[in-house]
Amino acid sequence: MGDVHFSRGRARRGVVLVVFWILGLISLSCAARLSVEKQKLQVQKHLNRLNKPAVKTIESPDGDIIDCVHISHQPAFDHPYLKDHKIQMRPNYHPEGLFDENKVSDEKPPIKQPKEHSAPIKQLWHMNGKCPEGTIPIRRTKEEDVLRASSVKRYGRKKHRAIPKPRSADPDLVNESGHQHAIAYVEGDKYYGAKATINVWEPRIQQPNEFSLSQLWILGGSFGEDLNSIEAGWQVSPDLYGDNNTRLFTYWTSDAYQATGCYNLLCSGFIQINSEIAMGASISPVSAYRNSQYDISILVWKDPKEGHWWMQFGNDYVLGYWPSFLFSYLADSASMIEWGGEVVNSEPDGHHTSTQMGSGHFPEEGFGKSSYFRNIQVVDESNNLKAPKGLGTFTEQSNCYDVQTGSNGDWGHYFYYGGPGKNPNCP
Incomplete structure (x- = not known):
């Protein structure tokens, strides 16, 4: 029982x-x-904040949707300090001493090669329309874009420690940050802007969470948590854009990528005034190995009167400005300028990614094969464009990505840079 x-x-x-x-x-x-x-719900709220009501919508051949948004409704004006901001439709001053970009097809490369083909670089969405006067083109953010990010809060932001530290060639920096660079730089003076002409490629990316970019950096402050940075160039980033297209981009931060700043117009900050160029949109055509070479020119400078940092794309497009109040150190001037390439290496245990930088070829291959920056200049305190003095170079692992500088009459100060990443000398 x-x-x-x-x-x-x-x-x-x-x-x-x-x-x-x-x-x-x-x-x-x-x-x-x-x-x-x-x-x-969080994603939808974020999309509603980013995607402003459009006056007109254009579908790009690459799948992007470009919204033509009234200039006064752009994301910049979500910033509490910009509620009553009067948009400045043009800079008060342009830097003196600009290279004539219209001469580009006549310029000779630093080494004798077949004549380069030069054609205006356009954005793919231009094939299907243009935005009306009084609006700006904004690449629409989709739900899948935000879901690829580690969190809604981190969407559109770089990971920390994305700045090369030329004075500290510490190999531990590579493993700690996962970011690798091949750059030329100047420091030790006050700088009020920088310019470069960069040829455009479509580097191969190994992992979706890696990227490859070529840009200029305008830097202020220390390399600690108060670093100020303005950045512009081209990038391939499957994680951010969902494809392998080469895209025009900008970035800014006032606290070393912690809480402030973002790519393009993905947060409040940069004020765009141009109706023809969309931040984050695809660039076409791109350079081909041993074939046609295509490049873009980027100029960023501080307006001596208002103090805002302006950006110009090519010879014709003044895109807009970063208001000076966004920054602490850059409210005055920059202390360092950098030009060059950056990739993310996400491979564990000391292995190396095969993500390419630039063309994916080393500098010694030269014109038509390697990627280049030419006519690099800085803006001085008198608002003049000058050749950089005391140009240095830096790369964490030169057998993976490298950089070589030079100068001549047509190209001014220039350098070749980049590489394939993983190779027999870079395991």
Whole structure:
């Protein structure tokens, strides 16, 4: 009899445990559903903040949607300090001493090669329309774009420690940050802008969470948590854009990528005034190995009167400005200028990614094969464009990505840079 009671009691306990287990599963399932719903709500709120009402919409051949948004409704004006800001439609002053970009087809490369073909670089969405006067083109952010980010909060932002430290060629820096560079730089003076002509490639990316870019950096402050940076150039970033297209981009931060700043117009800050160029949109055509070479010119300078930092693309497009109040150190001037390439190496245990920088070829291959920056200049305190003095170079691992400088009459100060990443000398 006792055995019967014992077995019944054990059976009841078993039933209770099963019930608790089922209830636990239901609870977990509900929590998971609530978590998914909460994330969807967060994503939708973020999309509503970013995607402003459009006056006109243009579908690009590459799948992008370009919204023509009234200039006064752009994301910049979500910033509390910009609520009553009067848009400055043109800079008060342009830097003196600009190279004539219209001469580009007549310039000779630093080494004798077949004549380069020069054609205006356009953005792909131009094939299907243009934005009306009084609007700016904004690449629409889609739900899948935000979901690729580690969190809604981190969408559109670089990871920390994305700045090369030329004075500290510490190999531990590579492993700590995952970012690698091949750059030329100047420091030790006050700088009020920088310019470069960069040829455009479509480097191969190994992992979706890696990127490859070529840009200029306008830097102020220390390399600690108060670093100010303005950046502009071209990039390939599957994580950010969902494809391998080469795209025009900008970036800014006033606290070393921690809480401030973003790519393009993905947060409030940069004020765009141009109706023809979309930040983050694809650039076409791109350079081909041993074939036609295409380049873009980028100028960033500080307006001596208002103090804002302006950006110009090519010879014709003044895109807009970063208001000076966004920054601490850059409210005055920059202390360092850098030009060059950057990649992310996400391979573990000391292995190296095969993500390419620039053309994916080393500098010694030269024109038509390697990637270049030419006519690099800085803006001085008198708002004049000058050749950089004391140009230095830096790369964490020269057998993976390298840089070589030179100068001549047509190209001014220039350098070749880049590489394939993983190779027999870069395992």
